[in-house]
Amino acid sequence: MPWGEDKKTNRKTPYIRVRRLPAGKFHRYSNWTFRDYFVNFDTTIKDLLIGNILGFFGFILGLITCFFRLVSKKTRPNVIFLKGGYVCLPVGLTARLFKIPYIIHESDAVAGLANRILMRKAKKVAFGVPLSEEVQTKHPNYVWTGIPVGPEFKAVSYTTQLSLKKAFSFNPEKPLVVITGGSQGSKNLNEATRAILPELLKFSSVALVAGRKHYEDMVDLKKYENWDKASLESNFRMWEFNTTMNELLGAADVIVSRAGATTIAEMAALKKATILIPFERLPGSHQVKNAERLKKANAASVIYDSEMTKKPEILLEEIRHLVKSPRLRADMADHLHEEARSDAADRLAKIILEEI
Numbered sequence: 198m199p200w201g202e203d204k205k206t207n208r209k210t211p212y213i214r215v216r217r218l219p220a221g222k223f224h225r226y227s228n229w230t231f232r233d234y235f236v237n238f239d240t241t242i243k244d245l246l247i248g249n250i251l252g253f254f255g256f257i258l259g260l261i262t263c264f265f266r267l268v269s270k271k272t273r274p275n276v277i278f279l280k281g282g283y284v285c286l287p288v289g290l291t292a293r294l295f296k297i298p299y300i301i302h303e304s305d306a307v308a309g310l311a312n313r314i315l316m317r318k319a320k321k322v323a324f325g326v327p328l329s330e331e332v333q334t335k336h337p338n339y340v341w342t343g344i345p346v347g348p349e350f351k352a353v354s355y356t357t358q359l360s361l362k363k364a365f366s367f368n369p370e371k372p373l374v375v376i377t378g379g380s381q382g383s384k385n386l387n388e389a390t391r392a393i394l395p396e397l398l399k400f401s402s403v404a405l406v407a408g409r410k411h412y413e414d415m416v417d418l419k420k421y422e423n424w425d426k427a428s429l430e431s432n433f434r435m436w437e438f439n440t441t442m443n444e445l446l447g448a449a450d451v452i453v454s455r456a457g458a459t460t461i462a463e464m465a466a467l468k469k470a471t472i473l474i475p476f477e478r479l480p481g482s483h484q485v486k487n488a489e490r491l492k493k494a495n496a497a498s499v500i501y502d503s504e505m506t507k508k509p510e511i512l513l514e515e516i517r518h519l520v521k522s523p524r525l526r527a528d529m530a531d532h533l534h535e536e537a538r539s540d541a542a543d544r545l546a547k548i549i550l551e552e553i
Contacts, residue, residue: 219262220284221255222248223310252283259287267295276300276320276552278545281312289315298552302545304344304458305483306490321548325458326490327536342545343538344462349443352468352534361448365404366429372401372520375449380438382408383455385502386474387415389509394421394433396513401520402432404445412437443467450526451519453512456484456499461491465537470519470526472498472512474505496532 267273277292277299279285285301289311292299303312304325316322322336325344332339353361359369367373374397378386387407390397397403398421407415415435423431439445446452446467454460456475464471473491475484491497498515505512519526538544 216266218259218284218288219255220259220287221252221257222283223252223256256283256287259284260291263287263291264294267291267297273297276549278302278549279312279315279319281309283311286311286314289319293318300549300552302342304462306458306486307483309483320552323545323548325462325541326487340544340548341538342548343536343541344459345542345545346459346463346466347443350446350463350466351539352466353447358448361444362402365434365445365448366427367402367404367434367448368432371432372450373404373448374401374451374453374516374520375404375406375446376453377406377442377446378408378411378455379457379460380409382406382411383474383476384411384414385476385506386453386455387411389505389512391415391418392509393513394418397516398431398433400517401450403434404449405433405435406439406442406445407435407437409438451516453516456488458483458487461487461497461533462537462541465496465533465535466539468530468534468537470498470529471533472500472515472519474500474502474512476502491533491536494532494535496529496536498529 273295274297277288277297279289279299279301281301281303289299289301293315298320299315299318300321300323301312301315301319302323302325303309303316306326308316312322320338322339323342324339326341328339328341362369362373376386376390378384387405390403390405394403405415405418407418418433418435421431421433422435423429443463446464446469449469451472452464452469453472453474454464456473461471461473473484473488475482475488477485485501488497488499492499498519500511500515519529
C-alpha cells in the first residue's frame, strides 16, 4: 500500500490510490413490449440507441485503458475484486487475459450482465443472498457472504426507537412510517405518497426522503410540515436527503422502500418491517426478484411499482394493515433479519486475502 504525508500531523500514513476508468453502459429495459419503444420514443432514441452506441465505444476505451494499466508486471495486482456493474467488465476481461485472479461480489438475487459474463472464470463468486444446496453443489466457487453495510445499521431496542422518534420531533407514541426512494429518490413513490398522505397522517407519523433528484417537485408537501417554535405539530417531515438514515430508519415502525440489494441489507440489519416497491423495468428485473424472494420467505410485503402508480390506495391499505398488526410486523422483521450478515465485510476480506 502506498504511503503519503498527512499535512496536519506531518506523519506518514497509508492511503488508497484511486484511478478512474472509462467504461460503457449498455441500456436495457425489462418487460418492454414492442409498443413501448414507440410510446417511450425519447427514451428509445436517447438511451437505447445513442446511449448504447456511446456505451460500446466507452467499453472499447475501457479495455484499452485496462490493458495498458495491467500490462506491466511491476504494477500488476495479485488479485482483483469486482463489485459488479458495467465498469467491472473491461477490468475482468483484461484480468482474464493476463491470468490475474479476480473475485466477484453479486448483491442481487439475479446476477447482472457484467457478472454473468465474468462468473465462469472467477476464483470466487460471493453472493449477497443465501444460496441453495443445489447451487452450492453445482458451483463450489460460489459462497454466501452477505452484503457489507455500515456498523451503524443495527437493530435498536424499543426504548432507543422511542428516543429516535423524539430526536426527529415525532410523537414517540404514534407509529412512524418512513418512505424512501434512496438518495436520488423515486418519482413514482413520491407521487403515491402525495396522493395518500392526508389519509396516512390520520393514523401514523410520516417521514418522506424525497431524494435529491425529485425534491424540488415535492416542496408543496412542506405545507403538511407544521411547526410551533421547535415542536412539530403535524407529524410529517420531508427531507431531500437525510445524513443519518440509520437513525431515521431505526425510528420507523414500517419502512416503504425500493428493492435494491444494499437497501434491503440495511433494513435487514435494522430488523424492520418493510414494504418493498420494486421497479419492474430495470435490467434483469433484479429488484422484482429481490422482492419476490423475500415475499416468499415472509420477510417483506411487496407492491409492484406499476400497481402502486395506477392505484396508490393499495400502498395506503398495506401500510394501514401493518401499522395495525404489531405481531405481523415483528414476525416479518424477524424473517428479514435472518438475511443480515454482520460479518459480511470480514468474510469478503478473508476470501480476497486467500488469493494473494
